[in-house]
Structure formats: C-alpha cells, structure tokens
Amino acid sequence: MFVIQSRDKETGARAGVLKTAHGEIPTPVFMPVGTAGTVKGILHKDLKEEIGAKIILGNTYHLYLRPGIEILKAAGGLHRFMSWEATLLTDSGGYQVFSLTGNRKLTEEGAIFRSHIDGSTHVFTPENTIDIQRIIGADIIMAFDECAPFPCDYRYAKKSVGLTHRWLDRAVERFQQTDPVWDYEQFLFPIVQGSTFDDLRKISAEKAASTGMAGNAIGGLSVGEPAEEMYRIIEVVNGILPFDKPRYLMGVGTPVNILEAIERGIDMFDCVMPTRNGRNGMLFTNEGIINIKNRKWSHDFNPLDPEGPSSVSLDYSKAYLRHLVISGEILGAQIASIHNLAFYLKLVGEARKKIEEGNFKKWKNGMVKKLSERL
C-alpha cells in the first residue's frame, strides 16, 4: 500500500505514495480532520479543488454516537453517507479516552464512556472499535489505544503502554479474523505510545512493528510536552518502525512541527489546528502567523496571503476576513479554514517536491524560520 519514491540524503525525509481502494496519495501528506463526517464548514468540492485533499479523517467515537452505526451501515458506509469518494481514515476513539477524562473509566476490557451528547454510557473495546470501523468503512483504521496525558509519571506511562499493547493484540486478532463490511480492503495501523520515555517508546515501537500491519502510527505526542521532546521521541520511534511502511504522527501539529517531523521520517499528519484555530481567527500565511482579529488588520485591504495557497487567499482581504470573524459570520470560519488547510497541504506538497529535488534540508531550515514569525 506504500511505496517510497525518493529519499532525502541529509535527513530521514522521504517522499512516497500511499495506495488505497479510494486513490493514491502522495506523501508526506496532511489529512484534514473531519471528526463528525465533515471538515467543519467546508464543501467537499472545496476540499478537493481548493485545498487538494485526497484523504480526510473521521472519528469513531463521534460517528458511533451520531448518526450511529445503524444509519452508517444503511447508508453503505461513511464514504457513501458523506459523498466522499477519496480516501478516509478513522481514529478509533482512543484520543477521546484522553480528552474526555472524567467522563470515562478504563478497564482491562476497554473504556467505559459517558456520551458528551446525552450522558448515556457506552463501552469501547479493541474488538468493537474494529467492528465499528469495519462498518464505517474507512480505508485506514486505527487500533484502540490509551493516549496518556502529559506530564505523566513513569509508572503510569508503563502501565498505560502495557494496556495499549494488550489492546493492540486483541485489535489485530479481531481485524485478522474479520472481513471488510464493504467491498474493498482496509488497513489497520497500530499506535505507538510510551509518553516521553525513550525505553517505553522503544518497546512500543517494537510491539507495533511486530504486528506486521501495513502502516504504523505514533500517538501520545503534542499533548503538552516541549517540542524538542516530541522530536526526540519521533527519532527514537522511527529508528525502530519499519522503514518501508508509512508512519503517521497523530494530531500534529503546527507547520513547524510538521516540517521537523518530515525531516525525521514521518509521512502522514493530521491536526485540528488549521480548522479550529482558523475558525478562531488564527491564520497561517507565507508572511507568518497572524491573529486576524487584531485591530492592526482593520484597514489592511491586501489579500490574506499574497502567495495564495488557495483562491480565497487572494480573493479576500485581511480587513474583510477580520470583519467576518469578529462578527461571527459563518463565511469567516469557512474562508479561514479553506485558507489554512490549503496552506498546510501546499506546505507538505512543497516539502515533497524539495525531497525529490534533493534540497529539503536547506528549504526546511528557511521555512522553519519564516513560519515561526508572529505578525
């Protein structure tokens, strides 16, 4: 499902292509997050044409609660339900184990959740999250894990990793014993955990690799730890994960985080930052990061981004977007999201090009400096 096409000589960066039943995806790739079966506020047409997305995410926890698997099954799976014919990846709900602390209880069997919608109780297990993801029908599905918080003491991290590994065995077994509900192949990715402890991360990477799945993911990062810790862990883990399989760094991150991770051999990314932060007025541009709500943009009638990653970046001015976002207008959220996503996709696309051209390192260093700028 994955072919590496070129490698950077100075770094661990690589360019490849990811193949699923719903298309070919050049890597490195950024995957917009569409938790509830929608990248909030964005039409699929814009996702494809303006942003250039070939793969987006869905979330098992959210889709299971609403609309529910009965409807998703009746609809013919999520692709059909949401009319998205390109590739889909679903997270298992593992992250909700982390973010819904207080509404959940962990046991050996799985996680007992309280629905954030109506308070009802549900249980997620490694097995039923595979079953649910079979029905949802994403091309790439994730193992159910525990995403440990940061900071987290060694004892807890070790215990947590152990649980995640036992859950992984069960998920792989269920995955191998079942067939896709729909007529195409699905791939299961294990998730490496271990907090910020190198030895735990090593054990976890070995565990993930040993499953022989088509790709691997690194979870439990960008949860509050310093960026340098994250980069170190990526290096440790990528030293062990199979080289010829795709590596997915879950939930990361800022443009700089992504470039640093590409340099260390990551192929896939997802993050809510371009959409959520965009809705809240944060814009990633070729000039630097801007808070469009700030007064200083009130009379700036220049395009959002003169280098225009998307047409909206050129069609609308900073002053206009500021007005829309401050007024709470829906269009503001849409324009900001489209622009930011296009920016992210273009950035990783550019990284790919530089890897192929053999001058990734130099380009990356220049970009990191530029992208750290706060305007």
Place this chain on the structure above:
RNA sequence: GGGGAGAUACCAAAGCGGCCAACUGGGGCAGACUGUAAAUCUGCUGGCAAAUGCCUUCGUAGGUUCGAAUCCUGCUCUCCCCA
C-alpha cells in the same frame, strides 16, 4: 395646564448610607487552542504607580453624616399618562 417615572463608566443595566472604582450583559482590546465535548474558552476594559497604593468618578449645585452613587434641597434634562 395636571399627575407620575427617571438621569450610573463606550452602550444597556444593577446597586439605594460604609463590604463600591461600582454586579451583570454587550461592545472594545489581547490571549489560548496540536488523533475537534470548541462558530469554543480565558484575561483585561476610569487614571496613575501597575504588588499592598494613590487620585478623579454615579446629571448639576449645595446640604446632612465620622462616612453618600445611595438621604435632603434647588436647578437642568429625558420619558410616560391625563387634559
């Protein structure tokens, strides 16, 4: 002409003797957000020192009181009802 109600910081609106530089909304300013419980959340919003402090504010001019946005008197203005 007669009767009644009210004037509070950018706006709206509480407060009706000390705990009031003054509740709360809105607006304004800034910040946060990393496998989306998020079109959400947080802080600040009289001036100056910016920590404990000091100074000027509640239509206006006086008064009562140890002490007033809060009580009394005059004045100005606004709104409502009846003629």
